[in-house]
Amino acid sequence: MTVPRIPFVSLTPGEDAPEIRRAIDRVVARGWFVLGPEVEQFEQQFATAAGASYAVGVGSGTDALMLILRALEIGPGDEVITTPLSAAYTALAVTMVGARPVFADIDPVRYTxxxxxxxxxxxxxxxxxLPVHLYGQAADMAAIxxxxxxxxxxxxxxxxxxxLATAGGRPVGTIGVAGAFSFYPTKNLGxxxxxxxxxxxxxxxxxxxxRLRNGGQTDRYRHQEPGCNSRLDEIQAAILSARLPRxxxxxxxxxxxxxxxxxxxxxGPIALPTGCDDGHVYHLFVVRTAERDALQRRLGAAGIETLVHYPFPIPRQPAFAQFAPAECPIAARICDEIVSLPLHPRMENENVAEVAAVILKGHVSCER
Ligand SMILES: Cc1ncc(COP(=O)(O)O)c(C=O)c1O
Incomplete structure (x- = not known):
């Protein structure tokens, strides 16, 4: 596998490496690895950063969604309306509680x-x-x-x-009853x-x-209700606390x-992301063109890595066929035309110029 000249994301040790090592060493020295002081501290810090009263650390973003739905007593026989354009995990969380995801098509400008x-x-x-604040931009929360x-x-x-995104100035996650965050390594806070x-x-x-994240226990070995095991561990919480100030x-x-x-x-020849809300945090920079595959090939040949978020609408995934999902023609069209350009805090300004030059150069030669 050849390493791209401009990678999509960079996850090797960066400016925060010393803080991360100190955080890991602290947890190892303490010998307390699950549900301890690091998780408690991170929950408080993250709640403050997110503008919410409470944060609960769990195993993943998918579990965060699933646990909210469980806590709302949503289950078999129930329906949850969500978007066809997202990571499939959004809709999988609905199926994890036994409910049916119902897909409502997207707004062709905002993509949410x-x-x-x-x-x-x-x-x-x-x-x-269940709206998704896609690519870092909030869904139209006032209308929803x-x-x-x-x-x-x-x-x-x-x-x-x-x-840290906002919708009309309000922090996302605090407009509805609850918000689910992921700390998967590529996320804005990973x-x-x-x-x-x-x-x-x-x-x-x-x-x-x-309670639900911890097996439904109220006290040690007393299970009040059937929960699951989905706990943020101490090492990850310590790492997240070390990174949060950045x-x-x-x-x-x-x-x-x-x-x-x-x-x-x-x-230029490609449609740029619509900045419908100043609170956009650009998790991804997604552009659109009818010539998507050719553009991706050209960027790849120039050593520039791109990805597609996402190649199919969720209702087209075989995993969801059993729910007889509605066709979402706008999402289907957009999925054929979008491509995500590299954008991460460690990128240099020159990298942006190089990516843009390849895109614009291809355009000129196409027109001749
Ligand atoms: C919009 C969206 N929802 C849910 C998830 C699931 O998060 P996780 O991978 O932490 O389970 C992701 C991450 O892939 C996501 O991007």
Whole structure:
């Protein structure tokens, strides 16, 4: 495998390596590895950073979503309305509680779930709305909130790609009943393994999720209800605490790189991401062109790594066929045209210029 000249993301030790090593050493020296002081400290710090009253550390972003749905008593026979354009894990979390994901097509400008399609999808079995703040940009929460309120439905926010993002100035994860975050290593705040968190302003919900993540135990060996084992471990929590103070700076750098891409690519052949909300945190910089495959090949030949988020709408995945999902034609079209360009805090400004040059050069030669 050849190493790309401009990789999509860089996960080798960076500027925070000394803090991470100190964090790991501290946990190893203490000899306390599951549900201890590091998790408690990180939960407090992350709640503050996310603008929420409570955070609960769990095993992954998928589990965070699943545990929120469980705590809301959503299960077999129930439906949860969600987007067709996301990591499939969003909808898998719905199936993990035994409920049916119902897909409402996306807004073609913002790429997040279309509030009008949500309204059409609501039926007698609908128990929650699950929008995803995709690529770092919030879904249209004002409109979704109006629909949810009118139908008395809870909103569960998938914030796995949206650490520190805001929607109309409000922190994501605090608009609905709860928000789910992922700390998968490539996320804006990443661990050195899997991890996730639920944030909420509802103390009872936070307490219930704390119990559910730990087998449903109230006290040691006393299981009040059938929970699961989904705990953020002490080493990951210590690493996340060490990294958290840098998150604001990393987010600013992501925004700066996105601005540079916008400037360099303005007037070019590809559609740039729509900045519908200033609170965008650019987990991904996703551009769009009908010539997507050719563009990806050309960038690849120039040593520039790109990815597609995502090549198919979730309802087209065989894993969801059993739920007889609705066709989502807008998501299907967008999936054929999108490509994610490299964007991460360790990228150099020159890298942006190089990526843009390859995109623009190809355009000129195509036209001749
Ligand atoms: C939008 C979205 N939702 C959910 C998930 C699942 O998170 P995790 O991989 O931590 O389970 C991810 C990560 O892939 C994601 O990007």
């Amino acid at each position: 779930i279309d509030p009008e399609r949500i309204a059409e999808a609501i039926g007698p079995r609908t128990r929650a709305i 909130d109006r629909i949810a309120t009118a139908h008395n439905l809870p909103i569960v926010e998938d914030c796995c790609q949206a650490h 661990a050195l393994g899997d991890g996730g968190a639920v944030v909420t302003n509802d103390r009872l919900l936070a307490d219930r999720i704390k 998150l604001r700076g990393w987010t600013d750098r992501r925004r700066d790189l996105a601005d540079r891409y916008r400037f360099a690519l303005a007037g």
